[in-house]
Amino acid sequence: MPKPAEVTLPSDREVRVTRTFNAPRQLVWDAHNKPDLVRKWQGYDGWDMPVCDMDVRVGGKYKWQWRSREDGKQFGFFGTFTEVNVPSKLVHDQYYDPGDMDFAMPAADPCIVSLELSEKNGVTTLVCNMTFASKEAREDAVSTGMTDGMEHSYTRLDDMLEVAE
Amino acid sequence: MERYGYASSERLDLTFAALADPTRRAILARLATGEATVTELAEPFEMSQPAISKHLKVLERAGLISMDVDAQRRPRKLEPKRLEEAVDWIERYREIFEQNYQRLDALLEELQAKPSKRKRSRKSR
Numbered sequence: 001m002p003k004p005a006e007v008t009l010p011s012d013r014e015v016r017v018t019r020t021f022n023a024p025r026q027l028v029w030d031a032h033n034k035p036d037l038v039r040k041w042q043g044y045d046g047w048d049m050p051v052c053d054m055d056v057r058v059g060g061k062y063k064w065q066w067r068s069r070e071d072g073k074q075f076g077f078f079g080t081f082t083e084v085n086v087p088s089k090l091v092h093d094q095y096y097d098p099g100d101m102d103f104a105m106p107a108a109d110p111c112i113v114s115l116e117l118s119e120k121n122g123v124t125t126l127v128c129n130m131t132f133a134s135k136e137a138r139e140d141a142v143s144t145g146m147t148d149g150m151e152h153s154y155t156r157l158d159d160m161l162e163v164a165e
Numbered sequence: 166m167e168r169y170g171y172a173s174s175e176r177l178d179l180t181f182a183a184l185a186d187p188t189r190r191a192i193l194a195r196l197a198t199g200e201a202t203v204t205e206l207a208e209p210f211e212m213s214q215p216a217i218s219k220h221l222k223v224l225e226r227a228g229l230i231s232m233d234v235d236a237q238r239r240p241r242k243l244e245p246k247r248l249e250e251a252v253d254w255i256e257r258y259r260e261i262f263e264q265n266y267q268r269l270d271a272l273l274e275e276l277q278a279k280p281s282k283r284k285r286s287r288k289s290r
Contacts, residue, residue, distance in 0.1 A: 005266055007259040012181065017262045023273035031269055031276075041268035044261075128262070139177055139254065 012135050017128045025119035028126060029087035032115060038064075046070060058084055062092065065099070075099035079110060090115040094130075096141075109133030111141065176228070180251045183227035188212070189220050193243060196230060200242040 005019040021028050031037045035052040043049050043066050051065035058081060065076035076097045083091035093110040112131040117124055132138040183189055192206055207217040221241060224230045228247040233240050 002266075002270060005259055005263045007255050007262070009181075009255070015258055017258070019262070019266050021266075021270065021273055023277060027273055027276055028269075031272055037272065037276075041272045042265055045264065135178055135181075 010129070013132050013138055015130045015132075015138060015141075017126075017130075019126050019128075021124045021126065022122070023124055024122060025117045025124045026087045028117055028124045029090075032090065050074075051076065056081055056084055056090075058082065060084075065097070073100045075101045079113075082112075083114075088117050109137050111137065176247075177251060177254060179227040180229065180247055183223050183229055184251065186220070186223075189224055192217075192220060192224065193229060193248070196241060196243040200233070200240040202238045202240050206241065 002020045002022060005017050008016045008018070010016050031041065033054065033056045035054050038054070039049045039052050042052075042064070046069050047066040048069060049064065050067050051063055054060075054062040056062075060081045061078070062081065063076065063078040065074055067074045076099060077094050078097055079093040079095055081090065081092045083089060091112065091114045094113050095110045110133070114129045114131075116127045116129075119125075130138075130141075132141065184193075188210060191210070195201060195206060195209070203214055203217055203221065206221070207214045210217065221230065225232065225241075228244055230241050231244050233242065
């Protein structure tokens with residue numbers, strides 16, 4: 001198994017996540033860009049992803065929405081791609097759409113998300129850098145209600161592993 | 166469980182600001198081994214006692230350390246709870262990503278196994 005994700009705070013408005021994957025870079029890139037693949041992993045336990053529209057090109061838009069299997073509540077993110085460099089770098093802004101969730105995050109302030117992929121010996125290193133509008137926005141981002149829904153087990157992962165093996 | 170609202174967000178600001186200085190981190194590391202007086206804390210640093218006291222005030226305001234006012238030597242000691250809270254917050258971020266990435270691991274494995282188009286696929290590792 002790859003080493004767990006590492007989180008660092010390069011500045012007081014940033015969060016950087018680093019993770020390696022036992023797969024070629026192109027595949028990791030595809031998994032971030034093809035809606036059919038994105039749907040399979042991006043999200044939260046107990047949530048489906050009914051909306052995953054992505055027009056991956058500079059100036060292209062994307063829209064992600066998740067729906068709770070428990071109560072049908074929805075929330076999501078949307079934004080515009082600002083840098084697309086296949087298969088190594090993807091940058092987009094990210095606005096939070098609270099949908100019917102009862103927590104509020106300053107929706108006016110987008111977060112800038114930059115994804116960088118590099119490959120060595122068949123192992124891909126992913127660096128995801130998020131720059132928030134403010135320190136407060138950075139801290140609020142983790143308080144979004146989905147974290148409650150995520151305290152669940154890794155059942156979905158186990159299911160997928162079984163299929164894969 | 167406590168929500169990470171604005172009140173605690175301000176507290177986190179204080180905590181992270183306090184942790185941003187290497188001298189203050191060294192002081193915390195020293196206090197992690199046991200309580201110490203200002204004089205003892207000043208010793209390993211090329212700093213005056215007032216300068217150390219300033220750092221201690223920042224750490225106190227952030228709730229990272231406390232002073233025993235009853236004891237004559239007024240030793241400072243570590244308050245681990247606040248530090249844990251700061252670590253907690255980062256840990257939440259890590260968890261969100263890690264859960265996603267473990268699903269991505271599974272997907273990548275599935276995709277790489279696919280070319281064989283066989284139900285019974287061998288382990289690659």
